[in-house]
Amino acid sequence: MEKVLSVKNLHVSFTTYGGTVQAVRGVSFDLYQGETFAIVGESGCGKSVTSQSIMGLLPPYSAKVTDGSILFKNKDLCRLSDKAMRSIRGADISMIFQDPMTALNPTLTVGDQLGEALLRHKKMSKKAVREEVLSMLSLVGIPDPKERLKQYPHQFSGGMRQRIVIAMALICEPDILIADEPTTALDVTIQAQILELFKEIQRKTNVSVILITHDLGVVAQVADRVAVMYAGKIAEIGTRKDIFYQAQHPYTKGLLNSVPRLDLDGAELIPIDGTPPDLFSPPPGCPFAARCPNRMIVCDRVYPGQTIRSDTHTVNCWLQDQRAEHAVLSGDAKD
Numbered sequence: 001m002e003k004v005l006s007v008k009n010l011h012v013s014f015t016t017y018g019g020t021v022q023a024v025r026g027v028s029f030d031l032y033q034g035e036t037f038a039i040v041g042e043s044g045c046g047k048s049v050t051s052q053s054i055m056g057l058l059p060p061y062s063a064k065v066t067d068g069s070i071l072f073k074n075k076d077l078c079r080l081s082d083k084a085m086r087s088i089r090g091a092d093i094s095m096i097f098q099d100p101m102t103a104l105n106p107t108l109t110v111g112d113q114l115g116e117a118l119l120r121h122k123k124m125s126k127k128a129v130r131e132e133v134l135s136m137l138s139l140v141g142i143p144d145p146k147e148r149l150k151q152y153p154h155q156f157s158g159g160m161r162q163r164i165v166i167a168m169a170l171i172c173e174p175d176i177l178i179a180d181e182p183t184t185a186l187d188v189t190i191q192a193q194i195l196e197l198f199k200e201i202q203r204k205t206n207v208s209v210i211l212i213t214h215d216l217g218v219v220a221q222v223a224d225r226v227a228v229m230y231a232g233k234i235a236e237i238g239t240r241k242d243i244f245y246q247a248q249h250p251y252t253k254g255l256l257n258s259v260p261r262l263d264l265d266g267a268e269l270i271p272i273d274g275t276p277p278d279l280f281s282p283p284p285g286c287p288f289a290a291r292c293p294n295r296m297i298v299c300d301r302v303y304p305g306q307t308i309r310s311d312t313h314t315v316n317c318w319l320q321d322q323r324a325e326h327a328v329l330s331g332d333a334k335d
């Protein structure tokens, strides 16, 4: 499969009155054509900051990419000018957010705003624009699109509005679609329909999707591969099967034990005690140590390196690292 995006050792910090927040601390992953790559983790672990970095939408004054790169079509997105990034945004990489209302202009008809999004990046005749808008509305499952393109966003239900937002994001045929908690604001039935729509769009367009969510149920329904994030770092990456059936990181296991699962009907749900560490001064060792049932001495001292379990599955945990025994004794293993 072709690699479309490569995030390498990304570090992002925010300068605030309280100090420097180290929001993303060495995140690396590749995105392949046509896959859905989910990034999952508790609130505050750096999922949105990672996606904002890819989109070039970090707050300009407070945020800084302090290290790493994001490679896309032989360019490093972290080092592009605002102008170059604007032409990539929407056309090559587009994004949908949790709240569909913020993405839509209430004063324009749906047809006009979809048409405008198209014209911003492509030169087309009025007739071609109308045809493209109609076919996009059909693709995302808006019934009776000829009539509905004359209507305004408030005339649509929440689920239908989210479909329009998805149509806006897809209309310029981007290579990558980033969806940040795209179904969190929707009720469960509509959520299932929108997730089904994602799968259908992917079959038809071969777009690569980065799906950001705190919800493992969403991951189970649509992800091909999954990155589990914790405290600004990636704890484990694997295929959906690796993560749901072969999870190795105690944090991943904790997440899995804290949500209901269809395949383990009736199993007791166990929440993970405690809270993630303060990102103003994250611990030097494993950030999960304070909550980890398997914690060892070395975990507090040194951040665990990456252990490769298979072509698809990597884990950052001392339990997986054969050097742990030596490191416990000497307390000075390096990753």
Ligand SMILES: Nc1ncnc2c1ncn2[C@@H]1O[C@H](COP(=O)(O)OP(=O)(O)O)[C@@H](O)[C@H]1O
Binding pocket: 014, 016, 021, 022, 023, 041, 042, 043, 044, 045, 046, 047, 048, 049, 050, 059, 062, 279
């Ligand atoms: N604009 C900002 N200013 C300061 N800190 C921020 C800002 N945006 C995010 N952060 C901090 O960065 C960390 C990661 O946030 P975020 O990526 O939004 O988490 P997630 O999306 O996983 O819930 C959090 O500690 C958050 O408080």
Ligand code: SF4
Binding pocket: 249, 250, 251, 286, 287, 288, 289, 290, 292, 293, 294, 295, 296, 299, 304, 316, 317, 318, 319
């Ligand atoms: S490195 Fe240590 S503290 Fe961290 S998850 Fe693994 S066992 Fe737990």
Ligand SMILES: [Mg+2]
Binding pocket: 047, 048, 049, 180
């Ligand atoms: Mg977020």
